[in-house]
Every structure is written in C-alpha cells, then in structure tokens.
Amino acid sequence: MNPGEHELQYPYAELPAIGTWLTLRPGVHWVRMPLPFALDHINLWVLDDEIDGRSGYTLIDCGITSEATQSAWEQLFDGVFAGKPLLRVICTHFHPDHFGLAHWLTVGGARRRWTVPLWMTAAEYAFGRYLSAGGGDNISGETAARHFARNGMSNEAALLQVRVRGSSYYPGFVPAVPPHFHRIYEADEFGIGPSHARRVFRVMVGYGHAPEHASLYCADDRLLVAGDMVLPRISTNVSVFDLEPDADPLPRYLRSLDRLLMLPANTLVLPSHGKPFIGLHQRIGQQHRHHAARLDEVLEACATPQSAASVVPVLFKRALDAHQMTFALGEALAHLHALWYDGKVERRDDSGVYRFSAAS
Ligand SMILES: [Zn+2]
Numbered sequence: 001m002n003p004g005e006h007e008l009q010y011p012y013a014e015l016p017a018i019g020t021w022l023t024l025r026p027g028v029h030w031v032r033m034p035l036p037f038a039l040d041h042i043n044l045w046v047l048d049d050e051i052d053g054r055s056g057y058t059l060i061d062c063g064i065t066s067e068a069t070q071s072a073w074e075q076l077f078d079g080v081f082a083g084k085p086l087l088r089v090i091c092t093h094f095h096p097d098h099f100g101l102a103h104w105l106t107v108g109g110a111r112r113r114w115t116v117p118l119w120m121t122a123a124e125y126a127f128g129r130y131l132s133a134g135g136g137d138n139i140s141g142e143t144a145a146r147h148f149a150r151n152g153m154s155n156e157a158a159l160l161q162v163r164v165r166g167s168s169y170y171p172g173f174v175p176a177v178p179p180h181f182h183r184i185y186e187a188d189e190f191g192i193g194p195s196h197a198r199r200v201f202r203v204m205v206g207y208g209h210a211p212e213h214a215s216l217y218c219a220d221d222r223l224l225v226a227g228d229m230v231l232p233r234i235s236t237n238v239s240v241f242d243l244e245p246d247a248d249p250l251p252r253y254l255r256s257l258d259r260l261l262m263l264p265a266n267t268l269v270l271p272s273h274g275k276p277f278i279g280l281h282q283r284i285g286q287q288h289r290h291h292a293a294r295l296d297e298v299l300e301a302c303a304t305p306q307s308a309a310s311v312v313p314v315l316f317k318r319a320l321d322a323h324q325m326t327f328a329l330g331e332a333l334a335h336l337h338a339l340w341y342d343g344k345v346e347r348r349d350d351s352g353v354y355r356f357s358a359a360s
Contacts, residue, residue: 002233004286008279010232011268015275018068019075021046024268024276025221027193029080033063033072035097037323039234042097043272045225046076049087050194056087058192060216060225061272064100064173073101077113090119090184092227093210094128096173098272102128103176118178121185121205123212129177131170141166147242151333152307152353161322166242184214199223204260208238208253215260222267229256230283232274235290239330240337250291250338257284291335298335302345305355308333 012030016022021029027048032041042063049058063069077086089106091099103109106118118125144166145159153159184190186205191198201216206229216225228236238253240246265281277283294315298306301314311332312325320328336356339345345356 002235002286004282005233007282007286008232008277010275010277012276019072019079021076021080024270025223027197027199028221028223030270030276031076033069033097034066035064036066038321039273041273043270043274045270047192047199048194048197049192050198051087054085054087055194056085057081058088058090059086059105060090061092061098061227062089062101062105064096065104065175066100066173069101070104073105085114086116088116088119090214090216091124091128092215092225092272093121093213094124094131094174095210095228096170098227099124099128099177100173102174103178106178107176117182118180119182119184121203121212121214122183124210124214125177125181125183127211128174132174132177134167134171141168144242147245148309148329150245150352150354151329152309152355153329154309158322158325162326165322165326201225206253206256206259208249208251208256209236213256217263217267222264224260224263224267224269224280226269226271228272230260230269230280230287231271232269232277232279232283234273235287237327237331238334239327240333241330246337248334248337248341250334251341254288254291257287260284294335295339298332299339299344299358302336302339302356302358305348305350305357306336307353307355308336311336 016030016032021031023029029046031044031046035042045060047058089102091102102118106116108115141163145163148162184203188203189200191200193199199218199221201218204215204217206213209228213227215227215229238249266278267280268278269280270276297314298311308329312328315332316328340347344359346359347354347356
C-alpha cells in the first residue's frame, strides 16, 4: 500500500454501494463492481450523454463477466438509469475487469435492451479479441509456463498453476468481444454529455501497463479518467509477459506518467481502483520514487546472479497467491529489463534460465 497516501486528498467520504452510483459532478456518476481477487473492486464511470438527440448514458469500463457484476448492472438499469438507455461504451484497456462485459453490454446480452458502439484504441481491442478467442498457439498456458520457467520459476506446482491459468483465465472473464469497434486515437477529442452541458474529453494514450491504454481528460472540468495508469493506493502493474518476452515497459510507463504532469495539479483523478483523489503530481512523484527505490534494490540483489523468480521476494515481502505471483514475476522482470536495457545488469542464459548480474 502507498505510504505517501497522506499527500493525497480524497474529496468523497462515501463509497457507492453495489447496484447504485454516487454522483461526483453533474452528470458524472461513480459505480463500483466486485472483483474476485485480492484487489476486490473496480470503479466504472457512467456519464450523462446525448447522441443523435437521444438522451442516455456513456459508460467507461465494464467489469468482469460474472453473475455478481451482471446483476449489479441490472440493478443500475432498473434503478438509477431511470428508463434511459445506454448509448455508448468506452474501454480504457483490454484487461478483464475493464473489458469483460463489453460484449454483454453493447451487443445485447444485457436483456437485449440495446445495441451500442464500443469505443477503444486499436491495440487494446485487438489484444482483447485475440485473448478472448484463446490466443491461438501463442497464448496457451504452455507458452506462459515456458516464459516463467525461463525466468526462474522451477516449482512444478506453481508452473502447473500457470499452465491452467494461462489457458483459461482471460476467456473465462471475457468470453466474447463485440465484433466491431470505433477506434479512438491519441489526442482525439470528443464530447460526452447532454447538449446544454457537454464536456470535451481528450484521449491520452499511455504505455507500460497495457499496449495502448486510453485515459480521458476533460480540461473544462479538470477531470482525469485515469484507468489503471494512476492509482492512489497501489502501484500500477508494469509487467513483462510471454507474448513480448524482451519488452522494457517500465521506462515507457514512467514517461507516460510524466505526460500527465502537464495537467493541472488540482485535477480530480478518477482511478479504476481506490477512491477519486486530488494530488496527481504528488502521486506521479511517488511512483517515480517507488520505482527508483525498487530498481536500487534489484540492482543490489544482482551483485550475485538473479532470475526474475529470485527477485520476486526482494520486491514483494508478503506471501502471494497464484494470481498475484503471475503479476509479481512479470513486475520483477520489468525491473530487471529496465536495468538491463540501461546497461546496469547483464543477462546470461544459464542452462535455459535467464540470470541477471551487475554489469562488470
Ligand atoms: Zn489494467
């Protein structure tokens, strides 16, 4: 958890109950949905909107496919939606908690109330569609297990969990993807809201957490729908995964954060996890210090050769379940790769396992 949390301000004391929303600004509503992980909730945003003369709502992010989330949505439709339709769904990125119910919400699974467009960046849509379909031969549990073994995971039981998880995890939470999408691009601007109170949002693409993550910024209202790029309590996961085994996502993530420093200091940040907060610049500073300290620790550990697996306990002092271990190993590798690309450590193939040691 973030030790610098006291530097942030949380303007809203309450949390929205499941099945209803909390209105933060006129026409901006906060919804929370349950998640079956250690991270037990996701925030979604419902905005008053008007498209082609019809008034209704635009939704930003969807929740995973689960009975609990679907029934919470039904409660919202029957309750606070007050008979108005959903008009559009925007997804910040392809991760299951954000994208899982996009098909159900847009194509008509939700009691076939409506068919609405999905707005998303191209890389996020393509990743989600690919993984939902099982990812062909590339994204099987087997390739994930090979990636983890190559990076030092040797425990057979753990590797078995990776195999099982790798083949079923994503399609389990994202069983279907809308067949079409409306592509959004970096710096696109579009309006959301009724004609008398329309807000213009600008797309700000960020890297390091997902391939083309879209945050949305409204300058008039100083409102940043941050997705997972900036979170108040936990640090955003930045991982190297088996699909891109030589990736260097950490510097890209930090550079993406620095672009958000252009936004005013009193911007209200709407994060996907945790509570809405003010303190964007402080939080970005904290993330820089957090990763700089982690890089120092990893570099120090590399005085003797380390695999990503042997670095995990350096970065994560607590016990991890299988789900957390997947991210922890990816995160350890992201730190090792940042040092490797920076020339501070060298990588050697030691009988099929990558080991990193301080550059001589
Ligand atoms: Zn995410």
